[in-house]
Every structure is written in C-alpha cells, then in structure tokens.
Amino acid sequence: MINSERLKREMQTISTFGALPQGGMSRLAFSQEEAQARAYIKTLMQALGMNIREDAIGNIFGRIEGELPLPAIAIGSHLDSVPLGGFYDGTLGVMCGLEAIRTIKENGISHKRPLELIIFSCEESSRFNMATVGSKVMAGKLSKEALENLKDKEGVSLYEAAKAFGCAVETIESAKLAPDTFYAYLELHIEQGPVLENKGIPVGIVTGIAAPIRYELTLQGRADHSGATPMNMRSDALACAAEIILHVEKIAKEEAGETTVATVGFANATPGVLNVIPGSVRMGIDIRDIDQENLEKAALLIEKKH
Ligand SMILES: [Zn+2]
Structure with a gap:
C-alpha cells in the first residue's frame, strides 16, 4: 500500500509553487515557479536514491534499476500548468508515480525491469502554443529551428526560454530516445471533462485519446x-x-x-x-x-x- 498521508503532504507542499492568492495556480513552462517545483521533486527523488538525469529540453528522468537490463517501465506526468490552472493536472501524476516507485522500493518488492519516473517538460501549450514539447523532443519530432520559431506573447522563443532555464538546447538532437527505451508507460491524470464525476465513478481507464x-x-x-x-x-x-x-x-x-x-x-x-x-x-x-x-x-x- 502507498503512504497516502505522505502523498497528501507532498502534494500540499508542491502546490505552493505558483499558488495564487485567489486559488488555483500558475506554473508556466520554464518559469521560476516551475523551477521551484522541479527542485522540490528532485530532492524527493534523490532521497529515494534515484539516478536522475535531465535531457536537453528539461525532461527529468529518475531511475531505479531492476533485476535485469531490460527496457524500463516509465510512469510520470508534467509539472507545468496553464495560467489559473488546478493543482492536480500533471502534478498528481508525477507525485503518484514517485509514491508508487517509492512504495515498491521501500517494501523491497522485486521487479525485473528498471522503473523510471518521467517529468515531461513544457507539456501545456499555454505559453508557446504547442503542447507536449518534452515528449515531441524525445520522439525526435522538434528541431532546433522549430524551437527558435515558437514564441510566447513577449516574443521570447522556446529555444531562448529553455536555454535561460538551464537546458542544453543546443544539443537538442541528443534528447531523442531509441524506440525501445521504454517497455511501457503509465500515467495517472485527472479527468479533464465532467463525465466520471457526474456518474460518480472514481477512476476510469483511458482506451483512446481524442x-x-x-x-x-x-x-x-x-x-x-x-x-x-x-x-x-x-x-x-x-x-x-x-x-x-x-x-x-x-x-x-x-x-x-x-x-x-x-x-x-x-x-x-x-x-x-x-x-x-x-x-x-x-x-x-x-x-x-x-x-x-x-x-x-x-x-x-x-x-x-x-
Ligand atoms: Zn495534464
């Protein structure tokens, strides 16, 4: 069983980064607030003894080896939000992923495959009008030129913002992963529509993406x-x-x-x-x-x- 008290406590802490006085939060991609949330999760990952690496666009990977050198099972989500976003979108998937891996490790449950927590960079489209930037880069679908051409309202390009954030964007090609890097990927995410809540169903399994x-x-x-x-x-x-x-x-x-x-x-x-x-x-x-x-x-x- 996971430690739900600990999960709740950590959810509360991470929710303070970007929290707004009127409720909700703003934690835009590559912002100060996102940097704080990332620093916090990294301390938790370190405490768990994860091997942490960051790629050229800022995706964070925390790895725990398995018994065999097989492709890993990944679990995760994102920490950036839309302006006036909620506390659970993305963050819940990250924190629950961490808690799941931590529970496996703490209880000494054996697992053949390595386990990786992934925090995807720039998942929301609010700032640069493009969603899932981190995973697109992982898939090799965004070039350096594309990053230079995507601009926010202030005219700052995604390339510049990522660089100022500390990402090694000049080596963006290095972030592309081989197709067999992961065996499976799991993500817990809040429902973004009203259907489950209206029907009183606590959880649903996604069978397709619209x-x-x-x-x-x-x-x-x-x-x-x-x-x-x-x-x-x-x-x-x-x-x-x-x-x-x-x-x-x-x-x-x-x-x-x-x-x-x-x-x-x-x-x-x-x-x-x-x-x-x-x-x-x-x-x-x-x-x-x-x-x-x-x-x-x-x-x-x-x-x-x-
Ligand atoms: Zn999300």
Missing part, C-alpha cells in the same frame, strides 16, 4: 460604416463567422459520430469596434474524436459546408 483536427481560418469581408451601409450592400465577416460557428456545432451534435466534439475556440474580429462592420475575422476550429473515421467525417462535413 485526436484533434484543427483549422485556422481568415474570413475576408469589407469594413464599412455601420450606420451608412445598407444591409444588402455589406460583406460582414463576423456575421459569416457566426454562421460557421453554428454549422460546426450542428455537425458535431447531429451529423458526425456519437463521440465527435467540435469547438470554435476563438473568433477575433477586425477592427473590432462597435460602429464598424467587421472587415475580417480570424477563427480557430478544433474537432476531436477518439474514432479516426468519425473525426475525418466531421472534418469533411465542416469543410464541405463552406
């Missing part, structure tokens, strides 16, 4: 005076966007598969003032489904209608 198809659209209309332009002589980009939004909703609800969801997450009108007909709109559509066929069907239906 992969997205995303579109970014720019609608080009014509900006005109809102008082002087008759209705039949307008080209209102925002009114057009509104029609698209309702179509997207209808397709996901009624025409695509049962598990299809679709969202227009933003629609920014220009010039965006009360007395000017919107001349253009930039908008984003996010379609998701655990079933690839349904996903493609929904995307096709959305494309066709417009």
Whole structure:
C-alpha cells in the first residue's frame, strides 16, 4: 500500500509553487515557479536514491534499476500548468508515480525491469502554443529551428526560454530516445471533462485519446460604416463567422459520430469596434474524436459546408 498521508503532504507542499492568492495556480513552462517545483521533486527523488538525469529540453528522468537490463517501465506526468490552472493536472501524476516507485522500493518488492519516473517538460501549450514539447523532443519530432520559431506573447522563443532555464538546447538532437527505451508507460491524470464525476465513478481507464483536427481560418469581408451601409450592400465577416460557428456545432451534435466534439475556440474580429462592420475575422476550429473515421467525417462535413 502507498503512504497516502505522505502523498497528501507532498502534494500540499508542491502546490505552493505558483499558488495564487485567489486559488488555483500558475506554473508556466520554464518559469521560476516551475523551477521551484522541479527542485522540490528532485530532492524527493534523490532521497529515494534515484539516478536522475535531465535531457536537453528539461525532461527529468529518475531511475531505479531492476533485476535485469531490460527496457524500463516509465510512469510520470508534467509539472507545468496553464495560467489559473488546478493543482492536480500533471502534478498528481508525477507525485503518484514517485509514491508508487517509492512504495515498491521501500517494501523491497522485486521487479525485473528498471522503473523510471518521467517529468515531461513544457507539456501545456499555454505559453508557446504547442503542447507536449518534452515528449515531441524525445520522439525526435522538434528541431532546433522549430524551437527558435515558437514564441510566447513577449516574443521570447522556446529555444531562448529553455536555454535561460538551464537546458542544453543546443544539443537538442541528443534528447531523442531509441524506440525501445521504454517497455511501457503509465500515467495517472485527472479527468479533464465532467463525465466520471457526474456518474460518480472514481477512476476510469483511458482506451483512446481524442485526436484533434484543427483549422485556422481568415474570413475576408469589407469594413464599412455601420450606420451608412445598407444591409444588402455589406460583406460582414463576423456575421459569416457566426454562421460557421453554428454549422460546426450542428455537425458535431447531429451529423458526425456519437463521440465527435467540435469547438470554435476563438473568433477575433477586425477592427473590432462597435460602429464598424467587421472587415475580417480570424477563427480557430478544433474537432476531436477518439474514432479516426468519425473525426475525418466531421472534418469533411465542416469543410464541405463552406
Ligand atoms: Zn495534464
């Protein structure tokens, strides 16, 4: 059995890094707050006698050898958060992974394979508009150039931020792992939707991940005076966007598969003032489904209608 009191206590401690006075927390990737949380977890990993290494993008690996030199079983999650995030997203997976490995070690339970705790770097897309950066780098899917091109709101590139954080990003290729490095990977994660909670089910096992198809659209209309332009002589980009939004909703609800969801997450009108007909709109559509066929069907239906 795990030591749940200890787990609770450590969850409380790590939750102080980035905690906000109004509740919740902000622990953006490569921030001071994330650095504090990482330093804390590393002290716990050290106390357990883990062999700790960090790769070029800041992924942390804590390893305990098994009886045989086989590919390891990994368990973990991430410590960065979205702005105004919750305490459990990511952090719970890291802390429970640590507690699970610690329990195995403390009780002298024999295990053939090595066990590794992984803390993925920059999992959330909030800062650089790209999610799962750490695992993408591990898979060899992000180049140095790609990291230089991803910028946050202040114009700081992911490359610069990681470097300032102490990562050896200039050797980014070295972080790519061989496909057989791990035998299996486990992650405990809070439910990000309301389904289990509503049904009173304490835990669920993930059978599929709702992969997205995303579109970014720019609608080009014509900006005109809102008082002087008759209705039949307008080209209102925002009114057009509104029609698209309702179509997207209808397709996901009624025409695509049962598990299809679709969202227009933003629609920014220009010039965006009360007395000017919107001349253009930039908008984003996010379609998701655990079933690839349904996903493609929904995307096709959305494309066709417009
Ligand atoms: Zn998460």
